[in-house]
Amino acid sequence: MGSTLPILILAIPLFMFLLLGLGGVKMPRKVCGVLGILGMGTTMTLAYIVALSYFFCPEFTVDGVRQQVMVFDQTWLSFTDTLVVNLGFLLDPICAMMLMVITTISFMVHLYSWGYMEHEDGFQRYYAFLSLFSFSMLGLVVATNIFQMYIFWELVGVSSYLLIGFFYKLPSAVSASKKAFIVTRFADLGFLIGILILSFYTDTFNFVEMTSNPGQVLAECGGATFMGASVLTWAMVLIFTGGMGKSAMMPLHIWLPDAMEGPTPVSALIHAATMVVAGVYLVARMFPVYCIAEGSMTFITVVGAITAFYAAVVACAQIDIKRVLAFSTISQIAFMMVSLGVATDSPYIKGEFYGGLGYMASMFHLFTHAMFKALLFLGAGALIHAVHSNDYTKMGGLRKYMPITHWTFLIGCLAIAGIWPFSGFFSKDEMLAAMFESHWFWGAWMTMVAGLTAFYMFRLYYLIFWWEENPEYKHHTPHDSPWQMSLPLIILAAVSCVAGFIPFGEFVTWNRMPYHIHIELPVAATSLTVAVLAIALATVMYRKKNPLPERMRNLFPALWTAAHRRFYWDEIYQFITHKIIFGIICKSIAWFDRHVIDATMDGFAKITNCASSAIKGFQSGNVQAYVAWYFIGAVLLAGITWLCFI
Amino acid sequence: MDLSILWYLVPSVIMFACGVFGFITRKNMIAMLISLELILNSADLNFVIFNRFLFPGSMDGMIFTLFAIAIAAAETAIAIAIIINIYRAVGNTDISGVNKLKF
Numbered sequence: 001m002g003s004t005l006p007i008l009i010l011a012i013p014l015f016m017f018l019l020l021g022l023g024g025v026k027m028p029r030k031v032c033g034v035l036g037i038l039g040m041g042t043t044m045t046l047a048y049i050v051a052l053s054y055f056f057c058p059e060f061t062v063d064g065v066r067q068q069v070m071v072f073d074q075t076w077l078s079f080t081d082t083l084v085v086n087l088g089f090l091l092d093p094i095c096a097m098m099l100m101v102i103t104t105i106s107f108m109v110h111l112y113s114w115g116y117m118e119h120e121d122g123f124q125r126y127y128a129f130l131s132l133f134s135f136s137m138l139g140l141v142v143a144t145n146i147f148q149m150y151i152f153w154e155l156v157g158v159s160s161y162l163l164i165g166f167f168y169k170l171p172s173a174v175s176a177s178k179k180a181f182i183v184t185r186f187a188d189l190g191f192l193i194g195i196l197i198l199s200f201y202t203d204t205f206n207f208v209e210m211t212s213n214p215g216q217v218l219a220e221c222g223g224a225t226f227m228g229a230s231v232l233t234w235a236m237v238l239i240f241t242g243g244m245g246k247s248a249m250m251p252l253h254i255w256l257p258d259a260m261e262g263p264t265p266v267s268a269l270i271h272a273a274t275m276v277v278a279g280v281y282l283v284a285r286m287f288p289v290y291c292i293a294e295g296s297m298t299f300i301t302v303v304g305a306i307t308a309f310y311a312a313v314v315a316c317a318q319i320d321i322k323r324v325l326a327f328s329t330i331s332q333i334a335f336m337m338v339s340l341g342v343a344t345d346s347p348y349i350k351g352e353f354y355g356g357l358g359y360m361a362s363m364f365h366l367f368t369h370a371m372f373k374a375l376l377f378l379g380a381g382a383l384i385h386a387v388h389s390n391d392y393t394k395m396g397g398l399r400k401y402m403p404i405t406h407w408t409f410l411i412g413c414l415a416i417a418g419i420w421p422f423s424g425f426f427s428k429d430e431m432l433a434a435m436f437e438s439h440w441f442w443g444a445w446m447t448m449v450a451g452l453t454a455f456y457m458f459r460l461y462y463l464i465f466w467w468e469e470n471p472e473y474k475h476h477t478p479h480d481s482p483w484q485m486s487l488p489l490i491i492l493a494a495v496s497c498v499a500g501f502i503p504f505g506e507f508v509t510w511n512r513m514p515y516h517i518h519i520e521l522p523v524a525a526t527s528l529t530v531a532v533l534a535i536a537l538a539t540v541m542y543r544k545k546n547p548l549p550e551r552m553r554n555l556f557p558a559l560w561t562a563a564h565r566r567f568y569w570d571e572i573y574q575f576i577t578h579k580i581i582f583g584i585i586c587k588s589i590a591w592f593d594r595h596v597i598d599a600t601m602d603g604f605a606k607i608t609n610c611a612s613s614a615i616k617g618f619q620s621g622n623v624q625a626y627v628a629w630y631f632i633g634a635v636l637l638a639g640i641t642w643l644c645f646i
Numbered sequence: 647m648d649l650s651i652l653w654y655l656v657p658s659v660i661m662f663a664c665g666v667f668g669f670i671t672r673k674n675m676i677a678m679l680i681s682l683e684l685i686l687n688s689a690d691l692n693f694v695i696f697n698r699f700l701f702p703g704s705m706d707g708m709i710f711t712l713f714a715i716a717i718a719a720a721e722t723a724i725a726i727a728i729i730i731n732i733y734r735a736v737g738n739t740d741i742s743g744v745n746k747l748k749f
Binding site: 619620621622623624627628631 | 666669670671678741742744745746747748
């Protein structure tokens, strides 16, 4: 494969960003929107060509193993002879899969935004930022080395910041964007330290070198240990910290719910489908190294399991529909993390359990989740567009008014709940099978989370589309959105219906050898039963207006309030940052600054001041006095010279 | 009889001292300007004297003096202009009235 197409995939969004960012103000909205959509459409076509030709052309498969193709790899910075940072394009199964996911969702969002953002100020700026994000995200997934990934990692962070704060006149949007940036930046500090440790021992940033021979990495790190854990484990856990920040794992999840202040299509693109799975992608990228870094996989599993459960519980008690979806995203990403965490690098032997199943399932879920979660977010956007509120209390009974949104949202809910034959069923089944095989506890725990997922999604669905009609509809009748918004919904819903039948294992596995997916009947039956029961419970509770939810809430008021307040994580952070860091540490440092450092400087100034006011009388303004002094000085100097030399 | 260099230098020094004394003591700016000219003239005189006694064959000091006189004339013109402006603003040419440019 030549390098023209891959370069164009990155170059077109970058060019669109520059074009729309610099010239957008001069363009009419329509031109700007059409340009953005066309640019992204072209990128999508190219990405599909590249990805599909990678998957289907026999030249990329040698002995049944898909090759990692270094399309190009350009030296960018060279620190020493061995420590060189490259920028390049690495094509392998997960990258090709991500190329398709990112460009598809991005294209849908570009199209959808044309309708959704039509009347907003800064339409052109919005499209420029979307292009910037697409460029950064594509650069992230094609990275040939961990440093390039880090650079683009920060770039997606910046574009996320810009888009969350898009409505910069709202104080809540501004603080949400700052929060997102600071929290992820803080996590990226760990990422950077991890990269530095790893590259210090291995002398390379290159993914292919590290992952093709992880034993070498382990050997190079040697027996170096720090605080009881090997250096390699430390490095990998620190790198994972960056992933925790981006993928909103506990305890760094706090930014994602607030990020919902951004425009809804942005939430669909960045905070549901693409950027937040960067952490999962990172772990998948370094998977062979994680496998040999003792303990790091357990860490990932535990963090993921706790986060998945926590987010699912919180999602049950949110009022804002976008917040429900945000917590659902956190929970689903944590699902992928657990699935990756339980995977092992054992080779596929017929008749035995395949250790890499968790990896494949995680990537599969990343793919299906991106589609149906984007669908749900775009559906939520259509609802918000129609009702002008984020609260489900302002909705209810909308199924009659918005049939397209209703049916597509229902498909999204069925997919995320894991009902056959929607896509979520297949990926979730594989993940749960992998978890059960690792340890029954993880399987049972995550099945419970899957049940909760089905419950809160259908709670949301019923409260929006059934329950009781909002009397305000008489004055302001909600209706389906324009075609630019409905079309992406329909396409994504169609994808969510059929994506499960893709033989994903044939394309993406950790060692890039095909694996034939087969449904684990006992696991599938269990998870399906749990999901159906949860949906039935949600139906009983929320289908028609009834006092049951109220009574349930009053049964455990403290629990409900705690879940509604997200178990006080924001308050904990507030306490730590404001009371402890600002109140105690910063205050004492500020005291030192003011009373010691500033006082020293003030002292110098004061001394200079006193001295100058003592002698300033010399400058009397009287010219003759100056001459007299000058004359005296000259005579004195002459006298001294005379004494010295004669 | 040949006059020694002192015969020339002593008047120059006297002229210089008068100039400095006048510049420091006189209150009228015109008088100060005249004192200033005295100082300059004594310096010019020195140029000529040293040229005459140290480098008898050359004319450098003489020519330098001519230039100095020309520059001094220009300087005087500027000084007179300043004095006239001060006179217009203040009403007299007393130096003790002109002491605003200070700390």
